[in-house]
Amino acid sequence: MISTLQTILPIIIYFLLIILIVVGIILGIRAIQTLNKVDRVVDDVNDKVQSLNGFFHLIDFTTDKIVSITDRVVEGVSGLIGHIFKKREKNKNKEEL
Numbered sequence: 001m002i003s004t005l006q007t008i009l010p011i012i013i014y015f016l017l018i019i020l021i022v023v024g025i026i027l028g029i030r031a032i033q034t035l036n037k038v039d040r041v042v043d044d045v046n047d048k049v050q051s052l053n054g055f056f057h058l059i060d061f062t063t064d065k066i067v068s069i070t071d072r073v074v075e076g077v078s079g080l081i082g083h084i085f086k087k088r089e090k091n092k093n094k095e096e097l
Helices: 002-096
Strands: none
Touching: none
């Protein structure tokens, strides 16, 4: 009985190891194929994003110019309002004297 187990168990273990190695190789090949597909998708998305880079640069440039113009307008209006109030304060100070 023991001698039979000593001869059969190594054969079973070797057979199971062979099956495990074959399954591992198959899973490895499938993982490589999947990674290649993902790499192609990432490259495609990257190309599309790069093509939109010019558009985003144009939008950024336009918003910067609009902000610059509105800042100048706000500064001008606030300076004008401040100038008007300073004149009123000067007139009040002259009247008090």
